[in-house]
Amino acid sequence: xxxxxxxxxxxxxxxxxxxxxxxxxxxxxxxxxxxxxxxxxxxxxxxxxxxxxxxxxxxxxxxxxxxxxxxxxxxxxxxxxxxxxxxxxxxxxxxxxxxxxxxxxxxxxxxxxxxxxxxxxxxxxxxxxxxxxxxxxxxxxxxxxxxxxxxxxxxxxxxxxxxxxxxxxxxxxxxxxxxxxxxxxxxxxxxxxxxxx
Numbered sequence: 001x002x003x004x005x006x007x008x009x010x011x012x013x014x015x016x017x018x019x020x021x022x023x024x025x026x027x028x029x030x031x032x033x034x035x036x037x038x039x040x041x042x043x044x045x046x047x048x049x050x051x052x053x054x055x056x057x058x059x060x061x062x063x064x065x066x067x068x069x070x071x072x073x074x075x076x077x078x079x080x081x082x083x084x085x086x087x088x089x090x091x092x093x094x095x096x097x098x099x100x101x102x103x104x105x106x107x108x109x110x111x112x113x114x115x116x117x118x119x120x121x122x123x124x125x126x127x128x129x130x131x132x133x134x135x136x137x138x139x140x141x142x143x144x145x146x147x148x149x150x151x152x153x154x155x156x157x158x159x160x161x162x163x164x165x166x167x168x169x170x171x172x173x174x175x176x177x178x179x180x181x182x183x184x185x186x187x188x189x190x191x192x193x194x195x196x197x
Contacts, residue, residue: 029117030145033152036123037135037143044136054165055107055144055155057097062109062155063148065093071113071150099165106163108134108156115150122152139163 038048094100112125126135134140134156142157142165157165 029119029122029147029152032119033122033126033154034143034145036119037126037154040123040127040135046136046138047141049140049143049156052142052144052155052157052165054097054099055142055157056146057144058093058099058104058109058146058165059144059153059155060146060148061093061096062111063146063151063153065089066111066113066151066153067148069113069151071115103161104163104165106139106158106160107165108140108154110134110154110156111151112153113151117147117150117152126154 034049034051041048091101094104110126110131112122112129112131114121114125126132131154139158139160140156141159144155144157144165146153146155155165157163
């Protein structure tokens, strides 16, 4: 029985480490881009963009919509202004992030497709393309970044009611912040406590 407990604890520990490492990868790419954009803005003497949870949620939902679309010369930051793909389910995406059109009207959605999301190429796709006009604009004060496969999406917010992406507080809700990884970690701790006793 002692052998089984040690084996179970070791297995749960290895699975936990693997799961934690898998979730950090996406966040690293997104955090790297956020840091790069804020450094870029600092060189222009602009204020840093603060993370907006609802904008991040929308960026993740939009990136998920793009994930099966291949990178081409007409996608992402290479898109000719005015020919960006429209989302028929945009109102549903807003609803899933507890947003509505009236609080997102002044925001900007900037998708980019970069193979393997190479950090240097991702940043240059934003700072050396048509997107730099938005990044240089002083009206933007907040940001949300989401990624899926080769796609990364930046959503910029303003401090106005029409672009603040939050009718009340900036927090979506506890369920959104507590994702599957949080529940898995809770399960691992509970099992370890049970097996250790």
